[in-house]
Amino acid sequence: MSRTITFSQALNEAMAEEMRRDPGVFVMGEDVRVSAFGQTAGLVDEFGEERVLNTPIAENAITGAAMGAAMSGLRPVLELMFMDFTMLAMDQLCNNLGQWRYITGGQYTIPLTIRTACGAGMRMGYGHSQCLQSQLIQAPGLMIVEPSTPYDAKGLLKAAIRSDDPVIVVESKKLIFGGVEGEVPEEDYTLPFGEAVVRKEGKDVTVAAVGFMTYEALGAAQALAEEGVDVEVIDLRSIVPMDKETLFASVEKTGRLVTVEEGRIRGGIGAEIAALASGEYFSLLKAPVQRVAAPMVPIAGSPALEDLYLPNKDTIVRAVRRTL
Amino acid sequence: MSRTITFSQALNEAMAEEMRRDPGVFVMGEDVRVSAFGQTAGLVDEFGEERVLNTPIAENAITGAAMGAAMSGLRPVLELMFMDFTMLAMDQLCNNLGQWRYITGGQYTIPLTIRTACGAGMRMGYGHSQCLQSQLIQAPGLMIVEPSTPYDAKGLLKAAIRSDDPVIVVESKKLIFGGVEGEVPEEDYTLPFGEAVVRKEGKDVTVAAVGFMTYEALGAAQALAEEGVDVEVIDLRSIVPMDKETLFASVEKTGRLVTVEEGRIRGGIGAEIAALASGEYFSLLKAPVQRVAAPMVPIAGSPALEDLYLPNKDTIVRAVRRTL
């Protein structure tokens, strides 16, 4: 049985169900009891303040505390409200969290889930709007997923909570604030990491998109269909690990590749995909790989500038055309 | 007139000369007065404690303090002893330092230089050995350079200190501890950012290397020369901005590209270069781009594992062969 729920509700259900299933699961973060954007709303009523822990405003330290709790056998779900704030916690994220298991020779396991919201368009300006996924993929030992539908959000978050490795779940603000809805089964399910999904089949050009950008890519595909260009849209879902098989199969068919992300272009996720393409898929490519991403500038407060900054359907259409 | 001095002396001279030239230049960082590895040794004797400022051990805060001083018209040269420690300062580096000029609409200028030492091989283990250059290239508004010779070290560091923008100067530990020497003019000079240098010309394969890896690449080129393979070795010198013209000209000639860095492979500098190649240089490529970099694992304390972790001459030779 499935029902239609919002992206935020899907995340909320994932946490509530896992907390019911496993007493070691608990939620912590800044104001998770009231929850500014709703993902953790109401959890405190069912599970109490002990398992829905408001923390001081100190991102590196609360990440470390969550890591310590995870090392001790609990399964914290930590919220770092905005992805920009992950920069405050980079020491824990990059130096410790993903490295601890290895450095201790497997003596310690870190089953920690970190949820964080990314993305611009809300007129929040610099420091509250960035997509910084590409600054986390260099760190060993982490997994990074980014769902674009309520179904994926619930399945991936539940899988993250059950994972024995640290997982970062990236939630696009546009999906949360936009109240995006979708079908979600009532039954328990999880989704595996490292599996992309083809959102639209096509034979001419492969567009590999991350998170919310999948919708812009689908919009571009629709527009291009009218020009007779048949675009295949892949929703990556999992950034680390990346589903190289699905990408490969698609590029094998189309010979053309466009990457789409909301983050900035230099050293972006698109760079890694393009590098894979220019290496492992080299013989498949019929045209230069195109990267659609934000420019190397900060995010201005001005709505006019914010709109110019963001990649969208039109920039994707133009990039696809450049591959033809 | 030029003399032979060490890499560390070159850095030291750059700071001393700039401090003499401009009373607004000063050095700060953890133990810069005594200087663990010598780069700032002796400066306190000439310039006094006021201009060679020992700080508490608090990387994000000292970076912020340096930024505040730079905003006020001074020219701090901040040392973050090991590059691993830049992760503690990522909030300042990525959210503020490179964005402040833009967000203030050019009202404030941040002439801040940050020096940091990278690299493994010293048996220092996890958290003291990483090359994290690729985690900084996503940040807008920064420049990042990495010299491989005393000449470049002095010229780039002086240029960084005179720059009105924040510049990160990456110093390979192997160049500092190894006492690498080179010719350096006695006269004042600076080097421009964004200019790579061809260390060895060749017509068959382009090897683009970062920092110390240039020496490994030259070693590989020599070995390959015996097999009749003529390798061109480019020392990037400047990571942001990247010298796309020199790269392009070389790939135009060779049609084959290998990137070499000491940092980890995923989302590395090599990914950005390969992405450029698969985009802008696509039509020039005759073979898949090969990336030589460290694997996605932490750096173990074990000398045996550390040696296995590091890219070297042999891994470069093998990568070059894969392009033929």
Next chain:
Amino acid sequence: MNGQNDILEALYRRMILVRFMEETHDRLLKEGKIQLMGHFGTGQEAVAVGVTGPLRQEDILFGTHRGVGEFIGKGMAPKDIWLEYMGKKDSPCHGKGGLHLCDRERNIPGLVATLGSDFSIAVGTALASKMKGTDQVTLYFVGEGTCNQADAHPSMCMAALWKLPIVFSVCTNQFCELSYMCDHYPTGDVAPRAAAYDIPFEIVDGQDIEKTYEATRKAVEHARGGNGPYLVEYKTYRMATHFSGDPGTYVNRDELEEWGRRDPIVLCREMLLERGILSEEEDRKLRDGIQAEVDEAVEAAFAAPDPGIEDLFKDVYSGEGVIQ
């Protein structure tokens, strides 16, 4: 004591301007005419205005996200604030600041997005003042929630260690976002934390403009006199919710009402009337004049042009253009 009366009247005037600015922001939001959400400081005007009152033009102010109080107090023009809030091209930051106000002419170096990052930046501006031998004071205005941020600690430490001319002004408004101070503090006061660094401190009633002004004046004099940092904590109450989209379900209504009876503007008004500094008639005229000033500024800002694509790539670096 005529000087004192003039000061009081000027402070009263500013408090009303602050209140009207924020009420207007709220109205424009409700009318859908402005996109930037508001974090209002209703009820805290005596803190923001009293704290900035003793500052000279050349003194440096770091303000907060909560309202426009301290920015008005430091002399920012209402029109400039609206231009920035609306993201217009002619704002001080050329539309880039948004919420993050900056006004170099008035020595307001900008507002960080990541709470607490500016703790150390403020230490840096104070360090520069000391190194340059000016008698500028840096005033760092901050909420109690932000005082838990990690960098508060090394920043206060550096300020004390180097005896810097800086005043830490802590606005304890009982809330940290969507929770009460007691969710964040093991103690009732912030101020005694200063003792850990031998920084002198004082706690004052934040509803009483005379007290906030006088305590800050003493602290600023202390700092200006070369005696090092000082910390003042002001006890007040956030009458608004956290931001314009927050319904404030978690707020204790009785407490809110009780604090409302000590509205700082009402208290100041009564005092001015009682002391014969102001008449009812003058007060009415004053308010009308201020509202007209606000309305005019809003109109002018609405009429101003947006930035364009040429601005998107401007002011990233001191030179022209952007580095992709």
Next chain:
Amino acid sequence: MNGQNDILEALYRRMILVRFMEETHDRLLKEGKIQLMGHFGTGQEAVAVGVTGPLRQEDILFGTHRGVGEFIGKGMAPKDIWLEYMGKKDSPCHGKGGLHLCDRERNIPGLVATLGSDFSIAVGTALASKMKGTDQVTLYFVGEGTCNQADAHPSMCMAALWKLPIVFSVCTNQFCELSYMCDHYPTGDVAPRAAAYDIPFEIVDGQDIEKTYEATRKAVEHARGGNGPYLVEYKTYRMATHFSGDPGTYVNRDELEEWGRRDPIVLCREMLLERGILSEEEDRKLRDGIQAEVDEAVEAAFAAPDPGIEDLFKDVYSGEGVIQ
């Protein structure tokens, strides 16, 4: 008081073991037989050993980079330490830890490379103990230099806020790397910082094993009894230089000599002789036995195998293999 005598003798034995371990490390370095540089805790043995003395096996210890004192104190086997220091396959961390000792069996969760990162991790293990309802105590051992690190602050705050079973043991050895404490501290003591969070504290003579043991025992009992955190500061002196490659040019020789007269092992020995707990003859035998134990451990470690390529990719994730 026979129990007390046994404890004292055991602590004395451990202090000698620590001293001999470090002297041996130093000798092996000078002979070029070991690659891991040493950060010796000579003169601080009464702190490291006294602090860990009152801990139970199930209590959790976070130690420091300085020497092996607390690790021996918590029961780590000399052979395991050598295996780790030599990077051997059969070490607790399978050669990955290096300096960063970790021994899960003895509840030593590992040593961070970036100073202060573990402040909050320790808070996390204490949080887990409380949530799980065990009566474990976490002891966080730390140098005074590291107490300036940003996260010290929110970590102590969380510990107090949540009343966690944790003891902060601050080893004030007068040095922070290559500088004196006074370069880092505006005050003479670290301990009063605890008052900022209403954490009780005590300062004790770090040369006197009875006092370090007793003060810690009380603090641990306090924490175990559910009364929240406690901080103890131990005043001692670093007789060694910062690390094995540091000539210590900056050290005040007179001061060094003066502190040397209060060598904690000599003091303890005199006390044991005086009280008739130990005879000269027994002491000689004890020392011979301990040196033999150390030598044997070294030999066994030398004979042990190195890790191989199969270990390079092991234990990055809980599953098999590595994600590139």
